[in-house]
Amino acid sequence: MSFKIPALILSTTLFAATMFLTNDELAESTTNKETTAAAVQTTSNTSFTEETASTGTIVAEEVVEEDQEITEILLDVPLLNQMDSPKLYNGCEVTSLAMILQYNGLDITKNQLAEEVVRTPLQYNSGEYSNPNIGFVGNMEDGPGLGVYHGPIYDLATNYSDQVIDLTNQPFDDLLKQVAQGHPVWIITTSTFSPVDEFETWETPQGEVTITYKMHSVVITGYDNESIYINNPYGEKNQQLDRETFILAWEQMGSQAIVVL
Numbered sequence: 001m002s003f004k005i006p007a008l009i010l011s012t013t014l015f016a017a018t019m020f021l022t023n024d025e026l027a028e029s030t031t032n033k034e035t036t037a038a039a040v041q042t043t044s045n046t047s048f049t050e051e052t053a054s055t056g057t058i059v060a061e062e063v064v065e066e067d068q069e070i071t072e073i074l075l076d077v078p079l080l081n082q083m084d085s086p087k088l089y090n091g092c093e094v095t096s097l098a099m100i101l102q103y104n105g106l107d108i109t110k111n112q113l114a115e116e117v118v119r120t121p122l123q124y125n126s127g128e129y130s131n132p133n134i135g136f137v138g139n140m141e142d143g144p145g146l147g148v149y150h151g152p153i154y155d156l157a158t159n160y161s162d163q164v165i166d167l168t169n170q171p172f173d174d175l176l177k178q179v180a181q182g183h184p185v186w187i188i189t190t191s192t193f194s195p196v197d198e199f200e201t202w203e204t205p206q207g208e209v210t211i212t213y214k215m216h217s218v219v220i221t222g223y224d225n226e227s228i229y230i231n232n233p234y235g236e237k238n239q240q241l242d243r244e245t246f247i248l249a250w251e252q253m254g255s256q257a258i259v260v261l
Contacts, residue, residue: 070180074222074229074238077184078102080110081235088114090138090145093153093217095233096186100219100260101160103184108160110233114140116159118152124205131204132211147215150188150256157186163261168254172247176223178259184219184231188256190249191216193241215253 080102082088082095094113101108118135122144130137135152138145150168157164167174167185175185190196191214199212221238222229228246229238250257 072222072224073180075103075179075182075184077219077221077231077237079231079235079237080233082110082233083235086111086141088140089143090136090147091140092233093117093136093148093186093188094140094156096217096219096231097153097157099231099233100184100186101157104161104260106160113156117148117156122146127203129202129204129209131202131206131209133209134206146211146213147217149254150186150258153186154258157258157260161260165259165261167257167259170255170257172250172255175220175257175259179220179223183259183261184221186217186219186258186260187250188215188217188253189246190214190253193249194245195248195252212253 077099080095080099082091088095088110091110091114094117095110098108098110098113101113119140120130120135120137122138123129130146132147132149133151136145136148150166154164154166165178167178175187178185190212193216196212196214198214199210202209202211218233219231220228221231223243226243227240228243229240231237232239
């Protein structure tokens, strides 16, 4: 936010206002600002410009610029449980997307999305496995199955909104910026929300793909300096997780994320 205040008027006004404040009032004013900074950090940049007025005189003006950074936020995103009937045993990805679409006011269920997402068999007769970048791999309802990566989920989301952004491979801070603006973020992580060792390489029709059966999808609903908060489709709302460990798991799973505005 930028606004201009004549420097002479600004300094005179501030001096006059201060003359009418008691020491207690000044102390209270300072305390209130510190309390606000716990949730919002404000950076002010002050500079001076010179403009020529209609009279031809040069007027010095002070330009104050403020940038506010939200340091903590928690969104109220509807919670859906993938195990609720009719259950989707392996349906964390579509369940997480359904939460975001419902948050945006759309009347959509996890099972509707499960019917619409591209599906592929777990394994072909040739011995090759399916590719989670192409569609959901395996049986979503009862298993066996793996899951689906961000590409098919992005395509599915565009059926319901023309404002879907693929944040895959972007810095994690970009995800938090979206949350700060009121947009929950769909991501792929691990079931432990920390890096895992159980990976294997599949031969697929499109080439080799590295997968883990410990993949999981959740919705980022908030954050603070130490934690990330998620809606977990296993049935936990605003689950609190260690921020640094969570980021490592997200990066291990390919830094996959999408947001619906």
